Amino acid sequence: MQARALSIWSNDTFLYARIYGKGRPLLLLHGNGETHQILDAQIRYFSSFRQVIAMDTRGHGKTGAGSGTLTFHRIANDIIRLLDYLNIESIQIIGFSDGGNLALYTAKHYPYRVNEMVIVGANFSPDGMLPKVLKETVWEYRMQRVMGTLIPAIRKKAAVTNLMLDELALRREDLPTIQQPVLVVAGSQDMILESHTHELAKLLPNGRANIVPGASHFLMMENPEEFNRLASDFLN
Template identity: 40%
Template sequence: MKTGRETEEDFRLHYTEKGEGMPLVLLHGNGEDGSYFVRQIEFFSREYRVIAVDTRGHGQSPRGAAPFTLEQFAEDLRQFLDEMGLSRILLLGFSDGANIAMIFALKYPEYLEKMVLNGGNLRPSGVRAGAQLPIVLGYAMVAALSLLDKKLRRKKELLGLMVTEPHISKEELLKLCVPTLVIAGTKDMIKASHTREIHESIPDSCLCFLKGSHFIACEQPEEFNQTVYKFLKEK
């Protein structure tokens, strides 16, 4: 396995790469990094060139000076792909990574061969109340304390992404022509009805629920990997 950085003039995204073949880009969730996909990297690198990216302000990627938004993360991905010379990829996003993937697909569908959305949501209300309420309360508390402690500003930004974003239109998704697998856990923090809404909004997409929570890629790696692999291999 090798690691590297791809640069623009004044900003660098960290990534981990393994394998050869069709590029499969992995986008982690909020507050995580590419290592979340350790079991996916090992499995898919047998046949694909797997690239796990640390998004802006996550893992070993710097915060930079640009806005800390999912829209910006999608722009970062586009620039990263251009710098890597990747014009056609498979894209798998988890949680906020799935939201970034949807935003990216709407702006740059020409880059995508296929897309996998794991535990994504179109808007904050797509998260179950029992999971979202602690996030909202935590954000309010950290936002207040960050006025006194600069070290809390990063946590405020991270929580803010889950409280204020995303805002993805179903009408926009209806225009997508990217083959897509929508996959979530049976006990996901995303409402099952909301996951179905995403599936129903993306033409000809596939829907799959696996037994487990929001983190099925870690909890059920063999079943998750096989489900994704079958989708990627379908003509």
């Protein structure tokens, strides 16, 4: 796949993204602690007939964290900065896990810049995670906070983990204001509670849930052909 790499200044750090293909633009957003590379199967598929924009979000991959607290608000501002740089007025989004949460946040605060969305394994509240997963995430964050007092790299990691906890800036009352069509996808074996996925879709005025039988949180990577067809049908 041929790609054009971008590194642009966004407020207080450099933002890294790769552009693939030509056609109607589609933004891909990875999950917490990952990079755009985890969405390689989606990049390959959609770039054959779309312009795909795959970014490393703030604090991830080749994008710096900048100064101050890492928040969804700052990352959403980075997305708008990237769209402005590329002269894209509005865009469709596929967001995985925390990337799905970020897609919803961006649609809420910049409604005219976001069109249809497919969000996978997303949650609007930390308690949308399975209790065991939430407990492990909280424990991991606490350990990172302690070790981060001595090791800067772990301190940065703690800031990323906290995006799933204290910095998950979605409120239940925000969701009914998001008017864009949203396909809310999750696996039947997801780390997100199935009841939470259905509640999320129900709270969105134009939301629709699709639970993939037997699939885990990483259904996009486990069965990319099925997911890509599902997402393509919805977005087109």
